[in-house]
Amino acid sequence: AQRVTQPEKLLSVFKGAPVELKCNYSYSGSPELFWYVQYSRQRLQLLLRHISRESIKGFTADLNKGETSFHLKKPFAQEEDSAMYYCALKDVQGGSEKLVFGKGTKLTVNP
Amino acid sequence: AAGVIQSPRHLIKEKRETATLKCYPIPRHDTVYWYQQGPGQDPQFLISFYEKMQSDKGSIPDRFSAQQFSDYHSELNMSSLELGDSALYFCASSLEGYAGELFFGEGSRLTVL
Numbered sequence: 001a002q003r004v005t006q007p008e009k010l011l012s013v014f015k016g017a018p019v020e021l022k023c024n025y026s027y028s029g030s031p032e033l034f035w036y037v038q039y040s041r042q043r044l045q046l047l048l049r050h051i052s053r054e055s056i057k058g059f060t061a062d063l064n065k066g067e068t069s070f071h072l073k074k075p076f077a078q079e080e081d082s083a084m085y086y087c088a089l090k091d092v093q094g095g096s097e098k099l100v101f102g103k104g105t106k107l108t109v110n111p
Numbered sequence: 112a113a114g115v116i117q118s119p120r121h122l123i124k125e126k127r128e129t130a131t132l133k134c135y136p137i138p139r140h141d142t143v144y145w146y147q148q149g150p151g152q153d154p155q156f157l158i159s160f161y162e163k164m165q166s167d168k169g170s171i172p173d174r175f176s177a178q179q180f181s182d183y184h185s186e187l188n189m190s191s192l193e194l195g196d197s198a199l200y201f202c203a204s205s206l207e208g209y210a211g212e213l214f215f216g217e218g219s220r221l222t223v224l
Contacts (some may be wrong), residue, residue: 004153034211044154044201044215086153090211093119096159096167098144099213103153 002027002091006102012109013077021072021105023061023087033070034088034099035061039083047072047085057081077109113137117216124192125224135205135224141162142166143185143201144213145177146201154201160185161207194224 002025005061013019035047048056050063051071061072070087087102116135122143124130125134136143139151156169166205171177174192179185189196199220203213 101153
């Protein structure tokens with residue numbers, strides 16, 4: 001069954017430190033993975049997707065099919081990165097598509 | 112730019128009452144998704160619609176129903192409310208075939224007393 005696992009519920013780092021938010025997935029097909037972010041009092045929004053191979057706000061994520069992972073990384077965390085981060089998997093079944101979310105990791109970047 | 116609009120933002124109901132949540136997708140988006148997020152939980156997929164037809168169904172209780180109207184807005188109807196239905200209900204919209212890029216509303220917070 002499709003599943004997204006984010007093992008860390010909370011992650012706290014200091015400003016300027018590297019940060020890595022872990023995400024592992026289980027999916028029988030060819031996976032498409034995403035990171036969504038929710039800043040305080042704001043709506044959930046797309047941060048990046050693996051097919052784009054892009055860096056957004058200094059964040060990158062590489063899909064590792066061997067390890068079934070899609071960890072989110074940033075070399076130097078900033079205070080404004082503090083937010084809730086959700087890893088999500090696109091589940092395609094029977095012609096329809098939906099996102100399956102992990103439980104989220106709350107990142108706090110301390111000054 | 113116009114975003115996904117949900118109403119009401121907050122709703123308080125008593126057990127066994129009914130509630131209706133509304134979602135207005137981004138113009139030209141033809142697909143609407145409903146998610147339920149309990150306290151400290153991940154968003155759980157409830158149901159989705161494409162071109163006014165139900166396209167997928169997740170862990171939606173039988174007490175809940177939803178539909179998408181001709182103007183693409185959607186309504187989630189919840190009856191015989193239970194305490195466990197207290198949650199944040201998100202609506203999201205997308206263009207069909209771009210399910211990975213969902214645009215979310217701010218959510219409707221339902222509290223059942």
